[in-house]
Amino acid sequence: MTTFTNGRVFTGESETAFASAFRVVDGIVDWVGDAADVTDADAVDLGGRTVLPGLLDSHTHPALLAGTAAAAECFPPAVLSADDLVRVLDAHAATISGADAWVLGRGFDDTKFPEGRMPTAADLDRIATDRPVLVWRCDAHSAVCNTRALEIAGITAATVDPEGARFERDTDGNPNGVLTEIAAVNVVAAFIPAPSRDEQIDAIVAIGDELASRGIVAVCDLLSSRIDRPLETFRAAAERGLRTRVALYPGWDPEAPLGELTDDDRTGPIRIAGVKVVLDGAYSNRTAWVHEAYPDSCDHGLRLVDDADVLAAGDWARRNGVQLAVHAMGDRALDRVVELFEDQEPWLDGIPSVRIEHATIVSDAYLARLGSGRMSFGIATHTVFFFAEYDGYEKALRVEQVPDAYPIARLYAGLEPLALSSDRPATAWSGADDVMLSVEAAVRRRTYNGIEFGAEAAITVPQALLLYTSRAASLSPLEGVGRLAPGLDGSFAVLDRDVFTVPDDEIASVRVAETWIRGERMFLR
Template identity: 80%
Template sequence: MRGSQLFSNARVFTGTDETGFASAFRIVDGRFDWVGDAADVAGEPAVDLGGRTVLPGLIDSHTHPALMAATAVAAECFPPSVVSITGLVDRLREHAATLTSASAWVLGRGFDDTKFPEGRMPTAADLDAVSTERPVLVWRCDAHSAVCNSAALRLAGITATTPDPPGARFERGPAGEPNGVLTEIAAVEAVSRFIPVPEREEQRASLVAIGEELASRGIVAVCDLLSNRLHDPLDAFRSAADQGLRTRVALYPGWDPSAPLAELTEDDREGRIRIGGVKVVLDGAYSNRTAWVAEPYPESCDHGLRLVDDEDVLAAGAWARRNGVQLAVHAMGDRALDRVASLFEHEEPWLDGIPSVRIEHATIISEPYAERLRSARMTFGIATHTVFFFAEYDGYELALRAEQVPDAYPIARLYRTIEPLALSSDRPATAWSGADDVMLSVEAAVRRQAYNGADFVPAEAISVAQALLLYTGRAALLSPLEGVGRIAPGYDGSFAVLDRDVFSVPTDEIAAVRVAETWIDGEQVYRRPPEDEEDRT
């Protein structure tokens, strides 16, 4: 927005540090120009914010809008609305009844089998009850694995004689026949590559809608970690920006050694929509025991899955160095985390101001490992989560060894040790509906309790201000997203107004705090509808 606008009478958390508060600010030509005490501007014309709490526009440092746009037609099958195989089948049947195109697949995403009373993964036999004619595929909550029906298996040509893809498995029945369970990304892609691709205009419209939804959460900037779920994601997002997408976006396409990424131009690395780096997925997920671990999972001989070898990780790192962008490595298991450090800790960093290597998720972080990252020659940063243990407690309870629990998502330890640190949603690869609700993650960080009330390493709790810094000022240190994370002169005039003071509500009501307004570059892009004012569930 051009011109000058003063905002006053607010409790303004500036995102500069834990005690950084003001009560007024001015935006000139879309950027914060002054931040200070309302008494200093008394009598000047101003927007009266009514004493409400204001935060810097929030950053979701690890999410997947490209995946959401590519699968926009998928039915939402997340907990707490779907908590059984029967409920999953019912939801998919409802969705199937809405399809009109003869070529359309029945798609769903988000189920968490660890919450199912049936005590197992759904299989092709279950999904055949949805349809025996249309292909059916539903992604698990981790987005690493999925289940499909018999029609999808036939279309993909997967039979008892089909070998497992590297780093993945087609789960099988007693006679070796595929049972429809697709474990890890390569197995899922062997089927999902046959899903009809949405038209470009549909993709752009979906991205604009996703941006509007992000704004309703107060989120003004995101990192898309696997952006090549859409073809030519830079063009797709920039085209969406031309049609109304206001979100700042850093794109991280996935590394595929069989189809190397093109070299970047200066224009690719600049602007509101830019290439931020390249992503490598080193291992799987804890909730389905595919994270790569040093000691076997409880009551098993299984060490999870390593999905790529050192050569591919190093090749991705070399491309990132050559092109002046970040390397982002998905590493959850302790063995995967050790491997990331071993490969890069003694190397010279190639970026200034932000870490050259991002570690995504980082489930098990011991004190010595955190110090190892902090003291390394390489610059490391971490994007992690509290919504994972909140939503997926059942899976972690089964997958973590007793001695690992104190080191699981140790946010207080990381806050003390790793400066470029962020909390994030990983939506839609999280087992909860509305996983990008920042206040849900903040409450989990403060209370360290799961959805069922179970405590999860209470010693690693942090304060509300600390948690919000991991969505604002500290999060901004992790990525090349510019101009966001702080209410300070020179930054984008982007901020969120809350309906209640998150700093003073009881801690068990933090998740019920809602964003009332979101402003981007001095323009209001979201206002909570009046009919929603009483909805705090």
Template identity: 55%
Template structure:
């Protein structure tokens, strides 16, 4: 980024530096886009240049720029024409159908797709997700395709199934399945990613230029939340991801983006080698992503014990051969491997395969465990005792938003070890909180302060206790979005207010460290500064330009 901004000293602030739970400063200086002094006012003001600009922050609370290290910008861009169906706006099948009827494509012709995203049947009074019959009520003549909130599963109407060529004779894809009625005919349910992809691949794609513009349009979304760096764990939701993200950067996408490609697509592309130029810059390829299981919310996470009231242990969705091949490719290309593993059986299997393997990266984990839901103390001991440097990405927003599903799908012992955030903070050096947006069953899932409130209170949206013993403090939760999160992805010099780091920080409308816990989620970002430049000002409600 250009650094034509003057040297600025920011003082009269409560500055959480991100270097530790009790590390604070009163002032800092930014020169040529980087912090070069941080500390007491007198220290920062000493020997200041004559042309230095002084900014009095009036006692405001300042944080390092926030990092969302498991997000899906490409997915958000792909949803540009979709109707969003998240709770709390949609809470029933009837409401879902009505919501989809408001899509701008309704009545535009038989070849125009009606797309939606974000349904969560776990709290619907009908206690089930949509079928082809339900979605035919949106339109029987146009294809209708709506993805579940987790992004893995979906539903399609009969017209969409027809266009995708899915019939009673179509076999289930590996690691997934098509829902079927009693006669074996497909009923519109697309369970897990490979089944969803069977319909998604026939949806007419937008052009690369359109997707680049869609991505650039997300800049205000991230900056308004104080987010200056994201890891996209499904970057291939746009065509030619690196080129498209870099084109979006040219069009104004200013936050850093680390891109992870799904392993099957890496294989399909011929296991291409990744050059140093592709691993550098504000938009860079960061690694490979594998799905080892599904999600707890629809009983597809791979579990040690069967789900309550059933003999079902969920789905295993990747082979050992795939896992070993991905690690070998990543080692050769100096990239990470990110493994989606929610269930305890899935996480244990990752540890069995790789805990004693020599890591290949320095300064960051070679293998990331994504979502990390059921993690027992014994599993944590195994993770920290081995040779491999693992990273753990977990969530507070999942239990907060999807409490009904977790209440149904976890027994008492499992619930006690679900999302053990305090244990992650205390025992895992490379640990982070993240949003998984938009694959989270809540409309404002990447509001970091909602996630912080859920992590500190350990209460769901309805007040349910979601594990008080695993609550963290506000400083700890924010470290999992800043100083601790910075090692989880190759984002460059962000996450700390410290000399040498990029001058990216956020100014809040209140002191998030002292407000009542119930008010944390109401915290708003007043300004976001990116590499020494005012990038977002809430009064203007838009990025300020480069």
């Protein structure tokens, strides 16, 4: 039993719910109240610091991180040009032994490059011509590889584009190394040697430690099938010390149907919680599926799967008692999700049966439609996207769309199952899972370079934190977390400054000083 006292404890019960003391017994909170009522001489004195319930990242990718642990980070602000990208990858290549070893990177954002173009094989050939090089774009939907990687994958001028994707080409029709959308990337990435299972397990444990340093105690992995046997692998990581709760959402692949789930698969701190379908691309590279063409083009983005596959994934989720999560960014993709499911009967109680991931453009009419159908919907969205990727959104959004772009205030008022999240590493910023960065962006509605982005959609600090705690918990089956309340996990974060009173432009500088998971301190800064 441990009693904690003399804190400013945000319980997550509401925007104004604070306490000053609480008690944890066998990893579970059994009392929350006033420090004046504490009589335990051994109580831990919090020194007046601010305490939050353990934070939830409702859309992130630890399996992807574990599967690409060998990749160099190429995120802004460290990489802001093709020359920066080559420099970082070249330095990384020097650390890799083996003449045939792949040189991998992730996270570049070409919209921030002064030349305003995607890097190509010609750029990456400056790193190596005798071994393969591949670097994923920040959205994780597209990538660039060098000439050697194209040769290994057998991609030539005669190669047919995969459905819903493209091998970009030069003016002579030859592939230029740019791989647009997941199906094209996978043709090349299939040849990358996978890390060993032991390496993946160790990487997941390390990711858990990093999450704890952010105050994050539970996550939803929204494409857990990026590694083999994800449930088994994550549970093995728990045996090695992973304490993070993890809800796994494997991707839907009609060529490799998912098996039926057992009760054991669906229960426990690490569980299969749903299935994910990627319906369209991303706004930052103008592949999100949209009604009206992108500015100065006739391009409507990419639809990546057809109705039959989306419905089949929904049937599997219903049959197995888990959620369907649909990646939908463009307004046309968002409309299609509702059209396919609004008249269906929900199959889950307490949480939405259908989650919409990202949901970039949400009008008042669309939000009303989400609430009026028979189906229960929820949304996992972001503020780090417009903060980090403004350069891409500036080129992709029409002026009249900006008021409906990531309208967090509207969503907060109109949809209970709602979360902010990081999408790490598919976000164009180093440290995208820093919750305080997202909270500041939600409050200030300003981009990384200070541009105002839809100020009317701003929310308060308590509201933003609820979207990382109790409101986030209402979106997915991450049981026992999201609030500091009797009967729930004794998991919480202690901050080094009071996020509720610091100036708005200093919120992102607030750091987690300690993270406790089920009554055990797992991180001390």
